[in-house]
Amino acid sequence: MALRALLTKRAPTLASGLGPFASAGGSGTGWQGLCHARGLKVAALPDLEYDYGALAPAISGEIMRLHHQKHHKAYVSNYNDALEKLDAAMAKGDVAAVVRLQSAIKFNGGGHINHTIFWKNLKPVNEGGGEPPHATLGWAIDTDFGSLEALVQKMNAEGAALQGSGWVWLALEKERKKLLVETTANQVPWPPVPSSHLISSLLSWCLV
């Protein structure tokens, strides 16, 4: 998946819009209802702000649907399942189970967080997406990487170097006011560096 096709003018932040975790609905049934009764905040699969096919030909509708309805949905479901088990283990004082569940919480919660950010980084052409970055972001890319083409090469190279699954991120380091490319393995949630502030993201590989 080429980076150029994914760059948009939009600059979302982690704090903007709907957060990746939502309270269970008051009318929830089954385990969601139980979670709500216990006061647990469960995750919910967010709706996309555009149709699956709206980013074609840069990203096909089939790929978008796969990542949303299969990958992201599974992360949400598995996170909520692990959360319920964690709640039960904590209630029983089952320390071994509490410890064992941490990896599932981190992996699936991270997958949910990362995908939620990713959807917000994309925009259809008829809504202003698909344009090369310009103005402040375009200038910063030229300053920190030499050119947009050099940035594309760097992000694609770092994505190709990831083993297994992971993400490549373009971020702004707030303290130095400098753009940087970061990679995170598997579904380690963004941000990997506390001082970073998200500018945009590129999905590298995402395996269920």
Ligand SMILES: [Fe+2]
């Ligand atoms: Fe995915």
